[in-house]
Amino acid sequence: MNTIRFEKEDLEAVVELLKEGNVVAFPTDTVYGLGVIYENEEALEALKEAKGRPENKPIPTMVASLEQIETIAEVDDRARKLVNAFMPGAFTIILKKKDTLPDYITNGFDTVGIRMPDDPFVLEMIEKCEKPLLVTSANLSGEETGVNDEQVLSQLDGRIDAIVLGEAGGKVASTIVDMSKEEINIIRSGPIDEETILNTLK
Numbered sequence: 331m332n333t334i335r336f337e338k339e340d341l342e343a344v345v346e347l348l349k350e351g352n353v354v355a356f357p358t359d360t361v362y363g364l365g366v367i368y369e370n371e372e373a374l375e376a377l378k379e380a381k382g383r384p385e386n387k388p389i390p391t392m393v394a395s396l397e398q399i400e401t402i403a404e405v406d407d408r409a410r411k412l413v414n415a416f417m418p419g420a421f422t423i424i425l426k427k428k429d430t431l432p433d434y435i436t437n438g439f440d441t442v443g444i445r446m447p448d449d450p451f452v453l454e455m456i457e458k459c460e461k462p463l464l465v466t467s468a469n470l471s472g473e474e475t476g477v478n479d480e481q482v483l484s485q486l487d488g489r490i491d492a493i494v495l496g497e498a499g500g501k502v503a504s505t506i507v508d509m510s511k512e513e514i515n516i517i518r519s520g521p522i523d524e525e526t527i528l529n530t531l532k
Contacts, residue, residue: 333483334492338451344494345458352491353377355468355482358392359449359499360420362468362476364490365392368402368461371434377464380489382471388436390422390443392465394456402431402462403442408531409509415530417446418453420504420521435464441510449499
């Protein structure tokens with residue numbers, strides 16, 4: 331496989347590749363992501379194969395808007411408050427998935443992890459795809475996650491269809507909050523602390 335190199339100016343071509351079910355690496359506000367279009371099982375399998383083994387845990391969903399979240403997950407008033415306060419940003423929310431969402435997307439789990447990146451290029455790319463993306467870190471399983479195109483290509487050149495050249499924000503990994511149950515559970519601490527989250531919900 332020949333991994334095609336793109337610049338950010340080639341956005342339309344990148345979007346077309348994603349819509350066709352290709353696996354594309356791109357810089358985000360945190361690390362480099364490896365993404366495929368939503369609701370394409372073959373594309374998801376290709377992404378897992380590119381990383382070197384099937385992913386045991388579900389691959390997070392990346393969205394560009396609250397509207398996209400509402401198409402795949404149950405969003406109550408509490409969740410809506412957090413989305414409005416902390417997205418886009420280094421914040422991942424776990425919600426109950428809609429019954430209409432295929433099980434293969436969440437590896438059979440009844441929840442879905444969702445993030446809206448604070449990155450204009452990625453947000454525009456998702457909007458133009460007209461669907462969310464499934465996005466994991468751009469690296470071989472067990473290897474270090476890349477934050478620039480050289481690091482990603484050293485592991486994945488020839489294993490993925492395309493890469494958008496550049497450098498990721500390299501910020502701290504996102505805060506992960508599970509809002510799928512009555513009680514709030516902070517799975518991973520990050521830039522947004524528990525006190526801020528609880529104050530937002532008051």
